[in-house]
Amino acid sequence: MQYSLAGRMENVKASDIREILKIIGRPGLISFAGGLPPASLFPTEELARLAGDILVKHGGLSLQYAPTEGYVPLREWIVKRLNGHWGMEHIELDNVIITSGSQSGLDLTAKLFINEGDWVFAEAPTYMAALAAFNLCGARFMEMECDDNGVIIDKLEAKLKEHKPKFAYVITNSQNPSGRTWSMERRQAFMEVMTRLEIPVVEDNAYYELCFEELNYRSLATFDPKGLVLSIGSFSKVLCPGLRVAWISGPAELIRKLVFIKQATDLQTSYFNQMLVYDYLCSIDFDQRVEMLCSVYRERRDAMLNELDAQALPGMRYTRPKGGMFLWAEFPEAIDTHQFLNKCIERNVAFVPGRSFYPQTQKNNMARLNFSCMAPELIHKGIRIMCEAASEELDG
Amino acid sequence: MQYSLAGRMENVKASDIREILKIIGRPGLISFAGGLPPASLFPTEELARLAGDILVKHGGLSLQYAPTEGYVPLREWIVKRLNGHWGMEHIELDNVIITSGSQSGLDLTAKLFINEGDWVFAEAPTYMAALAAFNLCGARFMEMECDDNGVIIDKLEAKLKEHKPKFAYVITNSQNPSGRTWSMERRQAFMEVMTRLEIPVVEDNAYYELCFEELNYRSLATFDPKGLVLSIGSFSKVLCPGLRVAWISGPAELIRKLVFIKQATDLQTSYFNQMLVYDYLCSIDFDQRVEMLCSVYRERRDAMLNELDAQALPGMRYTRPKGGMFLWAEFPEAIDTHQFLNKCIERNVAFVPGRSFYPQTQKNNMARLNFSCMAPELIHKGIRIMCEAASEELDG
Numbered sequence: 001m002q003y004s005l006a007g008r009m010e011n012v013k014a015s016d017i018r019e020i021l022k023i024i025g026r027p028g029l030i031s032f033a034g035g036l037p038p039a040s041l042f043p044t045e046e047l048a049r050l051a052g053d054i055l056v057k058h059g060g061l062s063l064q065y066a067p068t069e070g071y072v073p074l075r076e077w078i079v080k081r082l083n084g085h086w087g088m089e090h091i092e093l094d095n096v097i098i099t100s101g102s103q104s105g106l107d108l109t110a111k112l113f114i115n116e117g118d119w120v121f122a123e124a125p126t127y128m129a130a131l132a133a134f135n136l137c138g139a140r141f142m143e144m145e146c147d148d149n150g151v152i153i154d155k156l157e158a159k160l161k162e163h164k165p166k167f168a169y170v171i172t173n174s175q176n177p178s179g180r181t182w183s184m185e186r187r188q189a190f191m192e193v194m195t196r197l198e199i200p201v202v203e204d205n206a207y208y209e210l211c212f213e214e215l216n217y218r219s220l221a222t223f224d225p226k227g228l229v230l231s232i233g234s235f236s237k238v239l240c241p242g243l244r245v246a247w248i249s250g251p252a253e254l255i256r257k258l259v260f261i262k263q264a265t266d267l268q269t270s271y272f273n274q275m276l277v278y279d280y281l282c283s284i285d286f287d288q289r290v291e292m293l294c295s296v297y298r299e300r301r302d303a304m305l306n307e308l309d310a311q312a313l314p315g316m317r318y319t320r321p322k323g324g325m326f327l328w329a330e331f332p333e334a335i336d337t338h339q340f341l342n343k344c345i346e347r348n349v350a351f352v353p354g355r356s357f358y359p360q361t362q363k364n365n366m367a368r369l370n371f372s373c374m375a376p377e378l379i380h381k382g383i384r385i386m387c388e389a390a391s392e393e394l395d396g
Numbered sequence: 397m398q399y400s401l402a403g404r405m406e407n408v409k410a411s412d413i414r415e416i417l418k419i420i421g422r423p424g425l426i427s428f429a430g431g432l433p434p435a436s437l438f439p440t441e442e443l444a445r446l447a448g449d450i451l452v453k454h455g456g457l458s459l460q461y462a463p464t465e466g467y468v469p470l471r472e473w474i475v476k477r478l479n480g481h482w483g484m485e486h487i488e489l490d491n492v493i494i495t496s497g498s499q500s501g502l503d504l505t506a507k508l509f510i511n512e513g514d515w516v517f518a519e520a521p522t523y524m525a526a527l528a529a530f531n532l533c534g535a536r537f538m539e540m541e542c543d544d545n546g547v548i549i550d551k552l553e554a555k556l557k558e559h560k561p562k563f564a565y566v567i568t569n570s571q572n573p574s575g576r577t578w579s580m581e582r583r584q585a586f587m588e589v590m591t592r593l594e595i596p597v598v599e600d601n602a603y604y605e606l607c608f609e610e611l612n613y614r615s616l617a618t619f620d621p622k623g624l625v626l627s628i629g630s631f632s633k634v635l636c637p638g639l640r641v642a643w644i645s646g647p648a649e650l651i652r653k654l655v656f657i658k659q660a661t662d663l664q665t666s667y668f669n670q671m672l673v674y675d676y677l678c679s680i681d682f683d684q685r686v687e688m689l690c691s692v693y694r695e696r697r698d699a700m701l702n703e704l705d706a707q708a709l710p711g712m713r714y715t716r717p718k719g720g721m722f723l724w725a726e727f728p729e730a731i732d733t734h735q736f737l738n739k740c741i742e743r744n745v746a747f748v749p750g751r752s753f754y755p756q757t758q759k760n761n762m763a764r765l766n767f768s769c770m771a772p773e774l775i776h777k778g779i780r781i782m783c784e785a786a787s788e789e790l791d792g
Contacts, residue, residue, distance in 0.1 A: 039456020048451035060435020180403035242459035
């Protein structure tokens with residue numbers, strides 16, 4: 001059959017990462033490829049205990065159809081966290097909608113804003129699955145140049161005025177893939193421009209809580225007098241990804257519209273899962289859990305940085321992330337990471353080539369290295385193997 | 397702020413049903429409005445026991461990121477059910493993708509086929525939330541006239557040739573809202589036309605299992621030599637809605653594309669929930685559970701039909717469903733059900749006005765009556781009150 005599909009299908013392809021993950025499930029592999037939080041840190045036993053309790057306590061309510069906005073106690077918990085630790089101050093219940101993972105939040109946001117052919121601005125590099133979600137609505141992408149402190153503000157205003165994007169998509173804390181955290185000055189300057197031009201901002205805060213240093217960097221929503229910022233948050237990285245519970249916070253008027261979109265998209269997120277997340281959050285000291293995760297990840301980041309420093313591959317550069325799960329490596333230009341990956345996989349080491357993280361540019365010598373799901377000694381070993389392979393490639 | 401939103405937002409509005417459900421949560425109300433399976437029939441205790449076991453048994457796997465296609469053992473269960481009870485015969489693993497509820501299946505299907513302005517054919521009346529999902533991709537709707545046996549085939553071919561729809565959306569078994577089940581002759585004749593014109597068919601089988609009579613009516617996928625049918629199925633009506641686990645079956649080529657779309661839409665459906673559904677299915681005699689549900693619903697349908705027959709409101713007509721959860725009532729033309737609803741709510745009875753179930757037509761004297769979630773004596777009482785109110789309205 002020759003099917004007559006929608007035009008958007010021309011841009012739809014398998015995610016590089018998900019395809020790589022399928023190939024490399026083999027034992028013994030040192031993988032810097034995934035973006036997985038280590039399963040050993042999931043609160044499996046506590047959730048096992050709570051899951052049964054919820055079904056007994058809430059009976060059918062947890063298994064029935066339920067309001068699209070989400071489970072009120074969980075939304076209240078998020079309100080409190082955003083007003084407290086995230087410094088947002090003015091968040092109320094109507095400013096929060098629960099979504100089925102943050103990917104679903106990106107899908108809903110795309111539907112809210114994007115007509116076919118509309119421009120969306122994004123960092124270079126950026127989170128590829130966000131581009132995939134925006135692609136489904138036919139977005140065109142314009143890159144925002146970045147340095148270690150975030151988006152470079154010079155020239156941004158002119159470019160924004162020229163393309164009039166529907167929104168800018170940014171990850172200001174421990175970005176996936178670059179590991180970059182924006183400075184406070186850059187956040188403020190960026191929001192001054194966006195406020196002046198009245199361009200919405202979609203801030204993806206998946207890694208917000210995973211900050212290894214005493215930074216107190218605040219969300220862009222705290223520099224938002226006009227109500228332009230939608231902030232996406234998630235329990236995937238601080239609790240576990242498999243329950244698929246995340247949220248969007250923002251102006252009540254936009255959240256209300258996102259509720260209508262969600263009704264038509266997936267009706268609701270499982271209440272059972274929302275209750276499970278909520279009851280778990282109530283049963284622990286959340287700050288303490290975050291600190292525990294950060295201390296594990298910090299050690300792994302340090303292992304990766306220390307080994308990269310020790311290897312000192314000529315011409316290789318890499319970011320020094322303040323949090324999150326990833327660092328971004330720039331290999332010498334002679335190395336095409338897409339081909340180099342095969343050489344590494346032969347030696348049982350994997351990473352994700354950087355190419356597909358760019359909205360427009362095709363840089364072929366970049367790689368995303370994940371440090372969250374391997375023990376420090378394996379990180380040392382993997383980086384050594386990778387750097388040796390790169391040396392050979394350069395010498396050959 | 398004046399936000400510049402996507403054009404699709406002009407068509408996005410709150411679902412009538414979800415808004416009515418919010419208003420009428422009050423105690424003592426006899427509601428024929430919702431589409432809820434009764435929570436008392438959920439296997440709450442069994443799920444409570446299994447949930448803990450799964451987390452202990454599968455550990456982190458149930459809480460980790462996982463393949464988009466879905467949990468293989470659950471997909472295998474579905475394959476077996478479709479080849480067996482549903483009579484499809486040629487379904488394999490690659491023909492099935494798990495979705496986050498059937499609403500999400502409708503969203504993925506819309507994205508697969510619909511460009512803005514494309515025509516979609518649908519029964520009149522049809523399931524309003526499907527129209528909402530298709531609306532998000534900018535569909536235009538063309539109604540297919542129906543009688544008690546399904547879509548009327550005469551004139552259909554000419555209309556299809558004229559509008560060249562991307563697909564036809566149909567609910568062939570115990571339709572929501574009409575309660576209609578297509579005859580086998582009509583299924584065959586419909587698929588002959590669709591096959592000749594090579595127009596895809598999206599068959600929504602949410603109520604397929606809830607058949608109260610010995611019918612053996614087969615899915616449209618069993619009359620599909622060219623691979624045109626996508627079949628949506630769900631555990632919401634036979635197990636519980638709150639876990640948000642459903643599926644789409646169809647040609648492997650289309651399912652593969654739906655996997656890519658799902659990656660960008662919500663990444664995956666919770667594996668924990670999928671495992672819970674699967675382990676529960678393995679722990680019971682599924683046919684026996686379906687028969688139990690059918691016997692409860694059958695009794696409630698009979699209560700509603702018997703009371704409507706007894707009331708014999710002049711000029712009132714209604715369908716006699718062979719399964720599902722709904723019947724469709726046509727009041728005398730003098731009654732506008734949208735206004736009449738208020739009168740009924742004053743008397744503690746609720747239903748959904750029929751208006752919003754039509755893709756194009758505006759028929760004002762129709763109502764959808766749900767019989768699944770009230771005990772028979774309350775159904776008798778509610779129908780009596782409703783018919784008395786209608787008599788007064790007509791006399792006044």
